Amino acid sequence: MSNSWAMLKASATVLRLDTELLIFPLLSTLAVILITVSLVALIMFFGGPDVAVALDDPGYLVYSGGFVFYLILYTIIFFFNAGLVGATLIRLDGGDPTVGDGMNIATKKLPTILGYAVIAATVGMVLRAIEERVGALGRIVVGLIGMSWTLTTYLTVPVLVSKDVGAFDAVKRSASLFRRTWGEQVVGNAGIGLATFLLFALMTAVGVPLVILVSSINEAFAIPMGITLGVGYFFLALLSAALQGIYSAALYRFATTGDAGEHFNAAMMDQAFRPK
Numbered sequence: 656m657s658n659s660w661a662m663l664k665a666s667a668t669v670l671r672l673d674t675e676l677l678i679f680p681l682l683s684t685l686a687v688i689l690i691t692v693s694l695v696a697l698i699m700f701f702g703g704p705d706v707a708v709a710l711d712d713p714g715y716l717v718y719s720g721g722f723v724f725y726l727i728l729y730t731i732i733f734f735f736n737a738g739l740v741g742a743t744l745i746r747l748d749g750g751d752p753t754v755g756d757g758m759n760i761a762t763k764k765l766p767t768i769l770g771y772a773v774i775a776a777t778v779g780m781v782l783r784a785i786e787e788r789v790g791a792l793g794r795i796v797v798g799l800i801g802m803s804w805t806l807t808t809y810l811t812v813p814v815l816v817s818k819d820v821g822a823f824d825a826v827k828r829s830a831s832l833f834r835r836t837w838g839e840q841v842v843g844n845a846g847i848g849l850a851t852f853l854l855f856a857l858m859t860a861v862g863v864p865l866v867i868l869v870s871s872i873n874e875a876f877a878i879p880m881g882i883t884l885g886v887g888y889f890f891l892a893l894l895s896a897a898l899q900g901i902y903s904a905a906l907y908r909f910a911t912t913g914d915a916g917e918h919f920n921a922a923m924m925d926q927a928f929r930p931k
Contacts (some may be wrong), residue, residue, distance in 0.1 A: 663846040665919045666901045670894075674756050676739055680896035684889075685734035690727055718780060725776035733768045733775075733812060736900055737761040741816045743904035747916025762815060767815045770822030778804055791905075813907035820927055832910045847902065850893040858887050918920045 670676055679883075698720075741760030745752035761768070786797045814832075814877040815825040862884040870877030909915035 660846055662902060663850055663898070666847065666898045666905070668918045669746055669901050670875060670897055673742065673856060674882060676742060676901065677897050678733045679742075679755050679757060679900070680893045683732055684893065686731045687728055690731065694724060696859070710759050714764060718784065722776055722780050725779050726772050729772035729775045730769055733772055734761050735767065736812050737764055737768055737816050738811050739897065739900035740904045743901045744813070744817065744908065747905060747908055747919070761850060765813055767820070767822050767825065771811060771815060774822055776828060783926035807832065810907050810910070813904055817851070817907065832907070833913055835910060847898045849890060854891055855888070858884065858891065862887065
């Protein structure tokens with residue numbers, strides 16, 4: 656547990672030095688919301704009642720549309736994550752990155768990002784199609800497969816940002832690194848995940864009763880209080896996403912060079928997590 660917190664503190668130190676890194680998950684989230692709302696509105700406008708019928712018995716068009724939707728979302732997510740990771744790597748090398756630096760890195764890697772998005776969308780749709788055709792036990796198996804895919808591709812974005820490789824090679828390289836760094840992945844992400852959960856629980860335990868109390872006294876304040884709590888949840892999600900991106904960059908650097916970079920204790924990482 657102490658190592659988890661050490662990883663979290665190191666990631667938080669990087670974020671404190673470069674708070675503009677929060678812009679990457681912010682833009683990613685806003686873009687995903689905008690695209691999702693727009694597509695849903697278009698589907699409902701042109702499809703109407705036929706949409707519900709199609710979803711009950713999905714065919715070629717539904718799966719094709721789902722693939723395109725996945726492709727767009729993954730491209731957006733991977734693009735901004737590449738910018739976050741690229742900027743973080745500059746910081747870990749001792750530089751002082753800007754948002755523009757990260758965006759330039761992501762833009763240069765856009766063809767590879769698109770290729771990776773195609774791979775991820777294909778895997779996602781295949782797992783989704785299988786999940787819809789199996790029972791409860793099958794869904795558990797599919798869930799485990801999906802979890803394995805997430806873990807083995809965890810370092811794909813840092814790989815494609817750092818190396819001049821194609822999407823397939825980036826995925827293969829990430830899988831290879833996973834065999835040596837799964838301990839770091841689990842512990843580092845556990846620290847970030849636990850911290851996020853505790854903050855979420857604290858905000859809920861304090862915020863929800865406060866909203867209820869204030870609304871019982873004066874209903875006019877209920878909506879502003881609720882919005883404030885929602886903004887708090889939103890910021891917490893951005894914070895968690897930024898820390899995850901920072902940690903993935905540090906972990907990749909550690910796995911490939913033996914040095915996690917500035918603000919990360921390489922000796923501690925090496926002592927706690929031997930190559931697997």
